[in-house]
Amino acid sequence: MDFELNEEQKMFQTMVRDFVDNEIAPHAAEWDETEKFPYDVVKMMAEVGLYGLHLPEEYGGSGDDISYVLAVEEISRGSAGLGSSYVTTMSLAMTPIMMNGTDEQKARYIPMVVGGATASFGLTEAMAGSDVANLDTKYERDGDDFILNGTKIFITNGSEADFIVTFATSDKSLGYKGISAFIIDKDTPGFSVGKREKKMGQHPASATELIFDNCRVPARNLLGQEGRGFAIALQAIDTCRVCVAAQGVGIAQAAYDAAVAYAKERKQFGVEIARHQGIQFMIADMAVDLDAARLLTYRAAWQVQTTGKVSAKEPAMAKLFASEAAHRICHKAIQIHGGYGYTREFPVERYYRDQRIIEIYEGTSEMQRWTIARQITSTK
Ligand SMILES: Cc1cc2nc3c(=O)[nH]c(=O)nc-3n(C[C@H](O)[C@H](O)[C@H](O)COP(=O)(O)OP(=O)(O)OC[C@H]3O[C@@H](n4cnc5c(N)ncnc54)[C@H](O)[C@@H]3O)c2cc1C
Numbered sequence: 001m002d003f004e005l006n007e008e009q010k011m012f013q014t015m016v017r018d019f020v021d022n023e024i025a026p027h028a029a030e031w032d033e034t035e036k037f038p039y040d041v042v043k044m045m046a047e048v049g050l051y052g053l054h055l056p057e058e059y060g061g062s063g064d065d066i067s068y069v070l071a072v073e074e075i076s077r078g079s080a081g082l083g084s085s086y087v088t089t090m091s092l093a094m095t096p097i098m099m100n101g102t103d104e105q106k107a108r109y110i111p112m113v114v115g116g117a118t119a120s121f122g123l124t125e126a127m128a129g130s131d132v133a134n135l136d137t138k139y140e141r142d143g144d145d146f147i148l149n150g151t152k153i154f155i156t157n158g159s160e161a162d163f164i165v166t167f168a169t170s171d172k173s174l175g176y177k178g179i180s181a182f183i184i185d186k187d188t189p190g191f192s193v194g195k196r197e198k199k200m201g202q203h204p205a206s207a208t209e210l211i212f213d214n215c216r217v218p219a220r221n222l223l224g225q226e227g228r229g230f231a232i233a234l235q236a237i238d239t240c241r242v243c244v245a246a247q248g249v250g251i252a253q254a255a256y257d258a259a260v261a262y263a264k265e266r267k268q269f270g271v272e273i274a275r276h277q278g279i280q281f282m283i284a285d286m287a288v289d290l291d292a293a294r295l296l297t298y299r300a301a302w303q304v305q306t307t308g309k310v311s312a313k314e315p316a317m318a319k320l321f322a323s324e325a326a327h328r329i330c331h332k333a334i335q336i337h338g339g340y341g342y343t344r345e346f347p348v349e350r351y352y353r354d355q356r357i358i359e360i361y362e363g364t365s366e367m368q369r370w371t372i373a374r375q376i377t378s379t380k
Contacts, residue, residue: 003295005066012067016074019048024078031079031204032350037160038082038204045086046116050075055094059110069246069301073294076250080354081204083247088156088205089113091240092121093165096181096232100224105183109163122152122166122184122210123233130367132237133176133230137212139168144219146182148212151194156361158193158208162186165236166210167229179229183221190215201353237362241315242304244362245297248322248355252293255326255333255351256286262346263336273336282332289329293322313375320368323358330355 005013023041031038045051054068055061068090076083090113097109113119128134137150148168155164163185169178184191194209224232260283263274273279296318304310330352334341341348359365 005070009066009070013070013074015048016050016071019045019050020074020078024075024082028079028082029344029347029350031081032201033203035203037085037206038079039160041082042085042118043116045075046114050086051090051116052114054090055110055114056098056106059106060114061110065305066298066301069242069297072243072246073250073253073297076247077254078250079204080247080251080351081202083250084202084357085118085157085160085205087240087243087247088121089117089119091243092156092236093119093161093163095236095239096121096165096223097183099235100181100228100232102220104220105223109183112162117162118157118160120155120157120161120164120166120210121236122155122158122164124154125150125152130364132233133179135167135169135179136172137166137168138172139170139180139182139217141219142216146217146219146222148182148184148190148215148217150212152210152212154197154207154361155210156205156207158210159196159206164191164210165223166212167233168212170226174227176230177227179233180226181223181229181232182217183223184212184215184217185221188215188217200356201350202357235310238310238312238315239304241319241362241368242297242300242310244358245293245300245315245318245322248319248326248358249290249294249297251351251355251358252286252290252322252326252329255330255348255355256290258346258348258351259283259286259333259336266338279336282336286329286332289325293318293325296321311375312371316363316368316371316375319358319362320365320372323355324365326355327359 050071052061053071054065057063072087075086125136139146139148166184167179167181171178190213192211194211197207263279264272266273300314300318303314333348337346337348340346
């Protein structure tokens with residue numbers, strides 16, 4: 001067994017860490033206040049190769065899953081909102097294309113993303129949240145095109161996406177077997193972006209409605225075979241859970257670093273608060289949670305890298321634990337900061353707000369527990 005990153009991965013981690021410390025972390029509070037998407041920084045990220053990491057080499061990527069997870073962790077440490085946008089493009093939108101796209105689709109969309117394009121994954125609807133197969137967005141064939149009608153909600157990168165991977169049903173009575181996947185270019189007639197949500201955190205990443213009103217999609221934009229859309233969506237969600245876990249690790253690391261630094265500085269009762277046992281115990285619990293979250297996350301990433309397959313259980317375990325550990329760590333980080341932790345003078349209140357959604361999107365914690373238990377108790 002080897003718990004160490006290899007030399008190449010360590011060098012890569014140092015490079016991303018420096019990039020995040022110089023170009024992302026110093027601006028995160030401002031992006032949080034203004035809710036602006038940092039197009040200029042995304043361009044720089046593409047220039048240093050961060051938008052190619054796990055994408056296939058023949059299309060300009062570098063095909064390395066572990067480096068990709070390390071990048072998600074570091075970017076999320078600097079700005080969880082930017083991390084969320086990055087993961088949505090790189091995993092949620094690109095996994096369906098990498099695994100199911102035609103040569104033509106791969107040749108068009110993968111180089112776009114390697115160059116810094118942003119993409120969305122539009123699955124959720126008003127009546128299809130945890131119950132993802134319960135879609136109302138409909139499609140029908142019309143000659144060489146498909147016509148889509150319906151509305152998606154809460155879609156990350158909705159305002160910025162250059163293209164969207166979305167899902168619709170030909171006939172709701174067919175259940176998941178009626179669902180197909182499509183790629184929609186942002187200028188497709190009949191497609192528009194609706195309401196942008198006012199969110200608790202992760203402000204640089206938009207979450208919007210996507211509206212399909214007789215949206216005419218060329219048949220060449222069908223992704224995979226008709227009727228396989230549900231399997232394609234699940235494949236993307238399972239893959240992305242490793243990255244949501246890495247987001248949790250990144251946010252937790254930021255909160256932990258801030259709390260330890262503060263505890264060593266702040267004096268009460270004549271000594272640094274880090275010397276009070278109540279604070280020491282919190283720091284110890286944070287360190288254990290952080291390590292355990294990271295180990296589960298790296299194991300799930302290693303499994304993908306070594307087997308080329310994504311299982312349902314390990315990514316769900318990593319996502320569940322890392323997101324809830326991040327919650328506990330961010331909570332304690334505010335506690336250690338006392339009243340100052342509740343103000344915007346310190347970043348820990350932002351980490352707390354940014355963390356909360358990772359227990360909800362990509363499947364709530366309840367859905368992760370369901371997935372894990374089903375794998376364990378299934379008799380098939
Ligand atoms: C900021 C943000 C970004 C998002 N980005 C995207 C995106 O890019 N693409 C996309 O498609 N979606 C996205 N989503 C949607 C997200 O994935 C859903 O909100 C999430 O899956 C939960 O669905 P819901 O909100 O409808 O909650 P519901 O499914 O209504 O759940 C409500 C509560 O009931 C519980 N529950 C439901 N069913 C069960 C059950 N069987 N057993 C036990 N408990 C249950 C849930 O765990 C939860 O606690 C985003 C959401 C937000 C807020």
